Amino acid sequence: MEREYKIRLDIQNISKCFSMENGKNHEVVRELSLTVRDNEFLILLGPGHCGKTVILNMIAGLMQPDYGNICLDGKNVVGPNPDMGMVFQKIGTLPWKNVMENVELGPKMRGIPKRERRKKAQHYIDLVGLHGFEEHLPKHLSGGMKQRVGIARAYANDPQILLLDEPFGQLDAQTRYNMEEEIARIWEQEKRTILFVTNNIEEALMLGDRIILLTECPARVKQVYQVDLPRPRDMMDCRFLQMRREISENTDLSI
Numbered sequence: 001m002e003r004e005y006k007i008r009l010d011i012q013n014i015s016k017c018f019s020m021e022n023g024k025n026h027e028v029v030r031e032l033s034l035t036v037r038d039n040e041f042l043i044l045l046g047p048g049h050c051g052k053t054v055i056l057n058m059i060a061g062l063m064q065p066d067y068g069n070i071c072l073d074g075k076n077v078v079g080p081n082p083d084m085g086m087v088f089q090k091i092g093t094l095p096w097k098n099v100m101e102n103v104e105l106g107p108k109m110r111g112i113p114k115r116e117r118r119k120k121a122q123h124y125i126d127l128v129g130l131h132g133f134e135e136h137l138p139k140h141l142s143g144g145m146k147q148r149v150g151i152a153r154a155y156a157n158d159p160q161i162l163l164l165d166e167p168f169g170q171l172d173a174q175t176r177y178n179m180e181e182e183i184a185r186i187w188e189q190e191k192r193t194i195l196f197v198t199n200n201i202e203e204a205l206m207l208g209d210r211i212i213l214l215t216e217c218p219a220r221v222k223q224v225y226q227v228d229l230p231r232p233r234d235m236m237d238c239r240f241l242q243m244r245r246e247i248s249e250n251t252d253l254s255i
């Protein structure tokens with residue numbers, strides 16, 4: 001029997017085309033539809049330059065689709081709003097602010113009193129494993145630690161949906177693997193609805209409840225995979241390897 005899911009984010013038939021300087025049009029997203037369920041860890045998996053960041057930007061309300069609709073909890077997304085918490089592809093901490101100040105920035109801008117926002121920020125700093133680094137400036141942190149700051153900052157804003165744009169793409173392989181384990185742990189500990197973008201099949205299978213496989217540019221949905229593997233995921237599990245092969249045979253992505 002089909003299970004009933006509460007839909008948080010409903011994206012219907014969105015398209016996006018850019019006008020280029022040479023007068024031509026560059027179609028980046030074509031009639032893309034997808035839904036994100038409550039507390040789901042959903043993966044958008046697609047090749048480089050296929051339009052993944054453009055899709056996230058539209059969902060975050062930073063860019064408008066030319067056609068189609070994006071609804072969060074039944075309401076149209078018409079502009080940037082605190083319900084969407086974005087962790088950007090490029091590591092995005094404020095270099096002149098320490099870890100605590102970076103994480104409490106959102107609550108501070110929303111006028112939350114110092115005591116309360118510090119408590120919240122501390123909770124998320126602890127959750128991402130940065131306890132003891134509150135006073136450190138980003139330049140004194142490793143790449144993985146900076147991304148932890150970005151994740152804590154997004155959580156501290158209490159968003160309805162977390163949008164993570166290849167957050168581990170710039171990390172070395174070992175750190176990336178550790179961060180995948182960490183984000184899975186954080187998600188299990190504090191359930192949120194997450195939309196996570198990657199171009200890495202293993203990362204998608206390590207993390208996702210479902211994987212939306214995108215085509216090359218213009219991005220369309222090529223296939224949806226339900227990942228019913230137990231957590232924590234084991235890369236050597238034969239069903240993991242089987243799904244990895246299945247997805248890689250369906251795409252030009254290399255892993």
Ligand SMILES: Nc1ncnc2c1ncn2[C@@H]1O[C@H](COP(=O)(O)OP(=O)(O)OP(=O)(O)O)[C@@H](O)[C@H]1O
Nearest residue numbers: 018026028047048049050051052053054055089199
């Ligand atoms: N504001 C813009 N104006 C014009 N073209 C754009 C704009 N933003 C993105 N593009 C183009 O849209 C295409 C998709 O870009 P996007 O950044 O979404 O790809 P991506 O899938 O996130 O790639 P990557 O894996 O490298 O992050 C690219 O060809 C890019 O040059």
Ligand SMILES: [Mg+2]
Nearest residue numbers: 052053089165
């Ligand atoms: Mg991108």
